Amino acid sequence: MANGLPGQDAGLEARPPLRIQGEKVILREKRLEDVEDDFSWRSDPELAAFDAVAPLRMSLSEYLTVFKEELRYPALRQLTVAIEDAEGTHIGNCMYYGVDERQRQAELGIMIGRKDYWSQGYGADAVRTLLRYIFENTELLRIYLHTLTWNTRAQRSFLKAGFHPVGEVQRFGHDFLRMEIVREEFLAQSAAAAAPAHPASATS
Numbered sequence: 001m002a003n004g005l006p007g008q009d010a011g012l013e014a015r016p017p018l019r020i021q022g023e024k025v026i027l028r029e030k031r032l033e034d035v036e037d038d039f040s041w042r043s044d045p046e047l048a049a050f051d052a053v054a055p056l057r058m059s060l061s062e063y064l065t066v067f068k069e070e071l072r073y074p075a076l077r078q079l080t081v082a083i084e085d086a087e088g089t090h091i092g093n094c095m096y097y098g099v100d101e102r103q104r105q106a107e108l109g110i111m112i113g114r115k116d117y118w119s120q121g122y123g124a125d126a127v128r129t130l131l132r133y134i135f136e137n138t139e140l141l142r143i144y145l146h147t148l149t150w151n152t153r154a155q156r157s158f159l160k161a162g163f164h165p166v167g168e169v170q171r172f173g174h175d176f177l178r179m180e181i182v183r184e185e186f187l188a189q190s191a192a193a194a195a196p197a198h199p200a201s202a203t204s
Contacts, residue, residue, distance in 0.1 A: 025084060029082070032068070042063075092111050094130050106134075110123060124161045145178070
């Protein structure tokens with residue numbers, strides 16, 4: 001299995017663009033044309049509140065400079081991808097970051113920026129699709145996340161994607177629910193979902 005840690009193949013030439021197919025979404029590499037969507041979402045107070053962060057206070061031109069640098073010099077030990085629907089509409093982003101090679105774990109984050117796509121299964125499918133990529137292409141064994149304790153909508157989505165709660169923690173003055181999934185759990189869930197249903201036994 002390839003190690004697949006973000007940033008480690010930066011020197012390779014002719015690497016095909018990353019594109020991961022899910023059931024409802026496609027995960028792809030970030031592009032320059034994503035900048036206006038990302039700026040709009042990161043400037044939105046409602047979306048920022050879900051991440052317990054302040055909305056952006058810079059101009060679009062200032063953010064464009066930052067965005068170009070992030071595309072040119074991706075951060076090591078993290079991978080950020082865009083989420084598209086089946087028609088190619090950019091609806092959000094997801095990532096894994098903080099890769100701990102010793103403990104073979106990383107944190108996951110996701111934002112569905114298009115609010116008209118909320119509560120329709122796009123987030124859960126994006127998470128499952130990213131988990132499949134992680135567990136099939138890296139040596140990571142555990143993926144965890146933190147969601148605000150009051151964000152029950154997100155928690156339902158993460159439960160649907162296979163995560164389970166492990167406890168509450170405080171971070172930056174906010175109460176979060178920590179959830180996680182390990183490779184064996186994900187592979188078992190995927191195998192069960194792919195297994196054909198057994199037909200009912202015939203009766204005479």
